[in-house]
Amino acid sequence: MSRKHRGFWLLAALGILLDGYDFFVIGIANPLIKEQYNLSATMVGLVSAAAIVGSIFGAGFLGPLADKLGRRRIFKIDLWLFVGGSIACALAPSVELLILFRFIVGIAIGLDYPIAASFLSEVLPKKARGRWLVGAFSLQSVGILLAAVVGLIILIAVYNQAAGQASESQVDLAWRIMLGFGAIPALIIIWLRRRVPESPRWLAQNGQEAEAEAITEELTGVSVKVTPADTEKEIASSEGLQALFQPALFKANMIRRTIFTAVPWFLMDIAMYGVGIFTPTLLAGIFITGAETNFIADDITATEGTAALDIFLPLGFLAAIFLVDRIGRIPLQVLGFTVMSIALAILAITEGLAGGPEKHLALVFFGFALFNFFCNSGPNATTYALPAEVFPSDIRAAGHGFAAASAKFGAAIGVFVFPILMADIGEQALLFALSGVCLLALVVTLVFRIETKGKSLEELSGRSLAEIEPRPTPP
Numbered sequence: 001m002s003r004k005h006r007g008f009w010l011l012a013a014l015g016i017l018l019d020g021y022d023f024f025v026i027g028i029a030n031p032l033i034k035e036q037y038n039l040s041a042t043m044v045g046l047v048s049a050a051a052i053v054g055s056i057f058g059a060g061f062l063g064p065l066a067d068k069l070g071r072r073r074i075f076k077i078d079l080w081l082f083v084g085g086s087i088a089c090a091l092a093p094s095v096e097l098l099i100l101f102r103f104i105v106g107i108a109i110g111l112d113y114p115i116a117a118s119f120l121s122e123v124l125p126k127k128a129r130g131r132w133l134v135g136a137f138s139l140q141s142v143g144i145l146l147a148a149v150v151g152l153i154i155l156i157a158v159y160n161q162a163a164g165q166a167s168e169s170q171v172d173l174a175w176r177i178m179l180g181f182g183a184i185p186a187l188i189i190i191w192l193r194r195r196v197p198e199s200p201r202w203l204a205q206n207g208q209e210a211e212a213e214a215i216t217e218e219l220t221g222v223s224v225k226v227t228p229a230d231t232e233k234e235i236a237s238s239e240g241l242q243a244l245f246q247p248a249l250f251k252a253n254m255i256r257r258t259i260f261t262a263v264p265w266f267l268m269d270i271a272m273y274g275v276g277i278f279t280p281t282l283l284a285g286i287f288i289t290g291a292e293t294n295f296i297a298d299d300i301t302a303t304e305g306t307a308a309l310d311i312f313l314p315l316g317f318l319a320a321i322f323l324v325d326r327i328g329r330i331p332l333q334v335l336g337f338t339v340m341s342i343a344l345a346i347l348a349i350t351e352g353l354a355g356g357p358e359k360h361l362a363l364v365f366f367g368f369a370l371f372n373f374f375c376n377s378g379p380n381a382t383t384y385a386l387p388a389e390v391f392p393s394d395i396r397a398a399g400h401g402f403a404a405a406s407a408k409f410g411a412a413i414g415v416f417v418f419p420i421l422m423a424d425i426g427e428q429a430l431l432f433a434l435s436g437v438c439l440l441a442l443v444v445t446l447v448f449r450i451e452t453k454g455k456s457l458e459e460l461s462g463r464s465l466a467e468i469e470p471r472p473t474p475p
Helices: 003-037 041-062 065-069 071-091 095-123 129-158 168-180 183-195 200-205 209-220 241-245 254-277 279-287 295-310 312-327 329-352 361-377 379-390 393-424 427-448 457-461
Strands: none
Touching: 003 041, 003 071, 003 095, 003 129, 003 168, 003 183, 003 209, 041 095, 041 393, 065 071, 065 095, 065 393, 071 095, 071 168, 071 183, 095 129, 095 200, 095 379, 095 393, 129 168, 129 312, 129 379, 200 209, 200 393, 241 254, 241 393, 254 329, 254 361, 254 379, 254 393, 254 427, 312 329, 312 361, 312 379, 329 361, 329 379, 329 427, 361 379, 379 393, 379 457, 393 427
C-alpha cells in the first residue's frame, strides 16, 4: 500500500459515509415529519423507504454503466445528483414531493456503491484488499454516527425544555435541516474527488494500455507493462446484468456467484435497516411507554440511546478490518449472522419478561450492542467486499451493482414493512422473525460460499485481463 493507494482509497470511500448518514438520519426525522403531516404508518414507511428504493435503481440499473463508461466518469455524476436531491428534500413543499426527492437521493447513493467497490478492488494489492475494502465500507458507520449527532443537536436546539414543546415552524425547520445537511459533506467530497484517476484495470481491459501503465506506475512506483494478449485466445467482453446469470461463463459459475453475493446481502439488509432506521422508534417504545411526554422529548431520548448504541458500529468494523485478511471473509460472515440472530432473539425475549423490557434495560442494551457489533464485524463488511472480488473485471460493477440493489430491495422491505408489522403483530414477533431472516442468510452463505482471502482478482475470475477483447467506449 503506497501513499497514493491510501489517497485514492479515501477519495473513493468517502461517498459511503453519505450512505450511512442519509439512510439513517431519516429515522430521526420521521417522528417530526409524522407529527407535522399526521402521517399513517404506511406513509411513514414510504418516506423511510423512498431513498432505499432509489438506490435499487442506482446500483442495479445504472451501476453497470461503470463497466462500459469507466469508474471515474460515473464518479463525477453521482454526487452532484446527491447534492441536488438533498437540497430539494430540504425545500420539499409536500410529503409527496419529499418522497420523490428522497428517491433521487437514493439513486445517487446506490450508484456510488458499485463504482467505489469496483475501483477500490482494482487498485488495492491482494494481500491488503480485504481490510481496505472493509475499511472503506466502515465509513458507513461514521455516517450513521454523524446522523445521530447532527439529529440530536438539531432536536435539542429546537426543543424548548421549559415549555415542554417546540413550535410548528421549529419542527418543520428541524427535519429539513437534517435532510439537507448531507449536501455539505457531498460538496466537499466532489471537490476532493477531482483527483481520482481511472482504474488501471478498466483501462487495460478497454485498450488504453499506455494510460493504464502510467497510473499503475504512479500507484506502485514500479515500471509495468500490460501483458499482450494472444490473439487466438481473445474473448468478447461480457455485457451487463445478463452475464450474471450464465451458469458457466469462462470456467466460472456466475449464477452461483450472483446468489452468493446477492441473497445474504438482501437478507442482512432486511434485518439491519429495519432495526437500524427504527432503533429510535424501538427505544421510544421500550423506554417511554405510558409516559406523558412531548414527541420531541421522546425523539431526543431515543436518539441519545441510538447514538450510544451506534458506537458499536465502528467498533465492529475495526474488528473486521483486523480479521478479514487473517481468517477470511466466510468465517466472519458465518459468525456475524449467527450472533445477529441470537441478539435479535434476546431483544424479543425481553418483551416477554416480567415487567417488560423497560425493567431489563441492561439486557436490551446488550442485545442491541451485540447486533450492531457483530453485524459490522461480519456480514455488513463482507457482503460489501465479496461482490467486488468474485466477479470478472468486465462485469464487476454490474455484479456489485446487482448485489447492492438486491440488498437495498431487502432494506426497502424491512423499512417499509417494519412500522406496519410493529403496529400489527408487535415488537416481539417482529424481532423473532428478523432473527429467522439472519439464520436463513447463514444457511445461504454456507451453501454457496466462495473464499477470496489471499487470491488475486484473476485467480477468482478464472481469466486474465489480457484475454478480454476491448469493448468500444465513448471518448
